[in-house]
Amino acid sequence: MSTSPGTAEHVADLAVGTLFGALEDPALNSMNFLNEVAIHYPDAIPLAAGRPSEEFFDLADVHRYLREFCRYLADERGCTEEQVRRTVLQYGRTKGIIHELVAENLRLDEGIAVDPESVVVTAGCQEAMFLVLRALRADERDVLLAVSPTYVGLTGAARLVDLPVRPVRTGEHGIDLDDLVAVIRRERAAGRRPRACYVVPDFANPSGLSLDVATRRRLLEVAAAEDVLLIEDNPYGLFHGESDRIPTLKALDEARRVVYLGSFAKSVLPGARVGYVVADQRVVAAGGVVGLFADQLSKIKSMLTVNTSPIAQAVVGGKLLAHGCRLTGATEPERRLYDRNLRHLVAGLAQRFPSGTGVTWTVPTGGFFVVVTVPFVVDDALLERSARDYGVLWTPMGHFYDDSSEVRALRLSCSVVSVDRIDLALDRLAALINDRPGVSENLIHHGRLADGASGEP
Numbered sequence: 001m002s003t004s005p006g007t008a009e010h011v012a013d014l015a016v017g018t019l020f021g022a023l024e025d026p027a028l029n030s031m032n033f034l035n036e037v038a039i040h041y042p043d044a045i046p047l048a049a050g051r052p053s054e055e056f057f058d059l060a061d062v063h064r065y066l067r068e069f070c071r072y073l074a075d076e077r078g079c080t081e082e083q084v085r086r087t088v089l090q091y092g093r094t095k096g097i098i099h100e101l102v103a104e105n106l107r108l109d110e111g112i113a114v115d116p117e118s119v120v121v122t123a124g125c126q127e128a129m130f131l132v133l134r135a136l137r138a139d140e141r142d143v144l145l146a147v148s149p150t151y152v153g154l155t156g157a158a159r160l161v162d163l164p165v166r167p168v169r170t171g172e173h174g175i176d177l178d179d180l181v182a183v184i185r186r187e188r189a190a191g192r193r194p195r196a197c198y199v200v201p202d203f204a205n206p207s208g209l210s211l212d213v214a215t216r217r218r219l220l221e222v223a224a225a226e227d228v229l230l231i232e233d234n235p236y237g238l239f240h241g242e243s244d245r246i247p248t249l250k251a252l253d254e255a256r257r258v259v260y261l262g263s264f265a266k267s268v269l270p271g272a273r274v275g276y277v278v279a280d281q282r283v284v285a286a287g288g289v290v291g292l293f294a295d296q297l298s299k300i301k302s303m304l305t306v307n308t309s310p311i312a313q314a315v316v317g318g319k320l321l322a323h324g325c326r327l328t329g330a331t332e333p334e335r336r337l338y339d340r341n342l343r344h345l346v347a348g349l350a351q352r353f354p355s356g357t358g359v360t361w362t363v364p365t366g367g368f369f370v371v372v373t374v375p376f377v378v379d380d381a382l383l384e385r386s387a388r389d390y391g392v393l394w395t396p397m398g399h400f401y402d403d404s405s406e407v408r409a410l411r412l413s414c415s416v417v418s419v420d421r422i423d424l425a426l427d428r429l430a431a432l433i434n435d436r437p438g439v440s441e442n443l444i445h446h447g448r449l450a451d452g453a454s455g456e457p
Contacts, residue, residue: 037393041388045425047413047422048394056333088314090310103119118278122274123275128261128275132259145165145194146197149400150165174204203369230253234260240366250278266334274308338367340419342370344423368415371411373408394413397409
């Protein structure tokens with residue numbers, strides 16, 4: 001008996017085993033899972049996602065910055081009306097149309113002098129990561145090093161290009177340099193080829209830790225001595241609280257050891273999805289220099305996203321132009337808000353969890369994140385219970401480790417909530433934590449229950 005198309009016999013099902021193996025890796029499910037929990041429990045207070053505050057969003061700015069960039073093209077670049085229209089609305093240059101403005105911003109804000117041709121403007125920093133890792137993964141010998149715990153987006157990107165990630169201990173100063181050397185040499189002894197070490201020197205996601213200047217200089221020395229690149233990711237450097245800014249690795253780099261990843265998601269607008277990579281390393285062959293590493297990344301990008309949205313780039317470029325290509329001053333209100341929230345969050349933890357209760361936390365000087373260590377295992381099931389029964393969201397730290405070991409810590413983000421909401425969220429978090437076996441007994445032993453420890457959401 002024949003069947004017509006569309007019946008069950010003709011449905012095309014795909015067996016898991018016939019798809020790319022990394023799709024089953026937990027790292028590739030982390031972001032989707034965390035987003036789904038937030039969507040399913042919209043009333044839960046979000047201390048999870050590291051998003052910028054929406055307090056500074058204004059739709060009118062999009063149009064204003066777009067006009068500013070078009071004015072720049074016409075008045076300063078000498079473009080005709082037709083050329084302006086084509087630049088913003090047509091397919092664009094693969095490396096981007098705001099590369100010169102990005103280079104000027106780096107010079108003014110970071111003290112980084114780079115050839116604009118070494119800048120590739122990307123569809124968010126996530127694409128920049130992928131391009132770099134895809135280019136560095138030449139064969140099965142190649143491995144990537146990363147300070148652990150590390151941003152799950154980096155781990156996921158590495159999975160997509162079949163590049164194994166080897167963890168390097170955090171250490172007292174944000175990276176254990178002795179362990180870095182040991183991991184590099186162990187991998188080489190095993191016949192593998194360490195290509196680069198990924199590091200977030202300023203208020204790292206998730207740890208919130210930063211590298212001091214001495215550690216940065218020593219890290220550059222180790223990279224040169226061991227002949228590896230450093231992939232520096234800097235999404236939070238402008239939000240340094242009340243402390244002085246520290247030079248980036250790239251600003252200290254005199255030997256082109258650093259591939260620099262940047263993003264305008266936190267400093268301009270996340271919805272634009274505009275990031276960039278500075279890849280000024282020379283690529284050489286037997287006949288000599290064949291170009292910049294940025295040129296190689298551009299080849300990959302041309303087959304991945306073709307080009308980054310010129311309209312989105314124009315909005316970002318317009319904001320840069322409106323502020324003289326400096327974002328340090330332009331983001332001052334955001335810096336103050338994040339600093340206030342961070343200090344309030346840390347103080348709130350101290351009020352709710354006195355010394356000796358088994359609950360501790362990091363005290364970053366800037367950025368968005370605080371890591372809370374607790375005397376029990378933290379997993380996705382506990383997060384879902386927290387969202388459902390206690391009305392507060394956070395991130396299990398297990399998502400930031402590249403193994404299946406049990407982790408007794410969670411990450412809090414303070415960037416999108418008011419101080420009043422932080423207080424309510426911490427009350428709810430305290431109720432969740434104090435309901436866990438052993439915690440309430442510690443609190444009673446130390447003379448009090450934490451605020452909100454009744455067990456009610």
